[in-house]
Amino acid sequence: MKQSSRLVIAAMLALLLGACAHGAKNVERADLPPPDTTTASGAYEGATDYRIGSQDLLEIAVFGVSELTHQARVNSNGMINVPLIGGVMAGGKTVPELEKELGARYADGYLQNPQVTVFVKEYTSQRVTLEGALKKPGIYPLTGKTSLLQAVAMAGGTDEFADLEGVVLFRHIEGKRMAAAYDLRLVRRGELEDPQVYGDDVIVIERSGSKSAFREFLRSVPALGLFLAL
Known part of the structure; x- marks a missing residue:
């Protein structure tokens, strides 16, 4: 140790x-x-205040668009790679904050009223x-x-x-x-x-x-x- x-x-x-x-x-x-x-x-339960960190594994989905459902590992700089959007800073954000940002990015020229959900699959x-x-x-x-x-x-x-x-x-x-x-x-x-x-x-x-x-x-x-x- x-x-x-x-x-x-x-x-x-x-x-x-x-x-x-x-x-x-x-x-x-x-x-x-x-x-x-x-x-x-x-915390794991009621984790609206949990802040995403390096190496956490996220599961991201967009309602009604199965092609955009994917998993993303947060890199050492806090970044994730998202289909259509590219690099997004996830580190330091809460799950609702990241969902809101992804929704706004998808709404900017890609989807109408996207409903994005983020689930922390691994709290690494x-x-x-x-x-x-x-x-x-x-x-x-x-x-x-x-x-x-x-x-x-x-x-x-x-x-x-x-x-x-x-x-x-x-x-x-x-x-x-x-x-x-x-x-x-x-x-x-x-x-x-x-x-x-x-x-x-x-x-x-x-x-x-x-x-x-x-x-x-x-x-x-x-x-x-x-x-x-x-």
Whole structure:
């Protein structure tokens, strides 16, 4: 893993130690809340505010004109190539903004009242960091709606030293860095919700028998699946 990622994990460890020493504020949620849109790349559901990023795969269709239905990968400069129109800047735009622009471009000499729909097929610009007792820890792209178990599978699954009770998920919520503890055994058995993972999330899996800051954090959590503000 890159040195910058290791520094991020080290900083989170320091935050955990401080939170455990001073008593972290417990924030109970009925459902696992999504991250702040200002700190993450966007959400998958109700994604009108999601901003398209590099390497996202878009599916574009024009109602009644099947020949114009196609997929376009956003390049590193944020551009896509659209039939009849040519190059269009998609990076940084929301889906409704891009639909409106494509509609205007098609209406300018090509189609009458075009109805353009854009669907983000792969959210490749969003990434999740997986660290700890995993076979292939690293930074992975989220190419669709992804759960905690699916994210762990992307990293090759847990290794033989993993403490399945010691899984910590970090996220920015309401302007604060927060963390939640999970028992992966309960998630796999369906006894605990398999939470959705978002871009910029960090997942750390503790090693059995270790005496780290994560162990102190896990002892401080009154119940699994509850977020603590760090």
